[in-house]
Amino acid sequence: MFERYTENAKRAIFFARMEAGDAGSNEIDIEHLLLGLLRGAKGILSWAPRLTADEVKTRIDKQSLHLPRIATSVDLPLSTSARDALQHATEEADGLGHKNIGTEHLFLGILDVEDCFASKLLREGGVDAQKMRQELKDSTQ
Numbered sequence: 001m002f003e004r005y006t007e008n009a010k011r012a013i014f015f016a017r018m019e020a021g022d023a024g025s026n027e028i029d030i031e032h033l034l035l036g037l038l039r040g041a042k043g044i045l046s047w048a049p050r051l052t053a054d055e056v057k058t059r060i061d062k063q064s065l066h067l068p069r070i071a072t073s074v075d076l077p078l079s080t081s082a083r084d085a086l087q088h089a090t091e092e093a094d095g096l097g098h099k100n101i102g103t104e105h106l107f108l109g110i111l112d113v114e115d116c117f118a119s120k121l122l123r124e125g126g127v128d129a130q131k132m133r134q135e136l137k138d139s140t141q
Helices: 007-023 030-040 053-063 080-095 103-112 117-124 129-139
Strands: none
Touching: 007 030, 007 103, 030 053, 030 080, 030 103, 030 117, 053 117, 080 103, 103 117, 103 129
């Protein structure tokens, strides 16, 4: 499933699993993916000029349940919204003509899942998905 993912994208997903376990969640949700991106893709918030990593973490923590930690040895499935974000990330990479799926595609994939807190937070932070896509497209030409 993750063959096309860059090492940084795989690392972000690994960190998402850690975030989910630390929160006591029984699944990796889209907000965990966003937190994983913040840990695994330094500078990713440059696309969100009105957000800081601390603000994202604080706002996600406020709206999350805090249950006992789940050991890293326990497999956690992806939530529906997290699976949707990964699917959208693949579509974003394909649409840009990119062979690999990187953290920038994961970021766009999260944005593409419109009815979730993570994408709402990014939009409020000033992310312009169209501008981001254009810049990514221009950088590969």
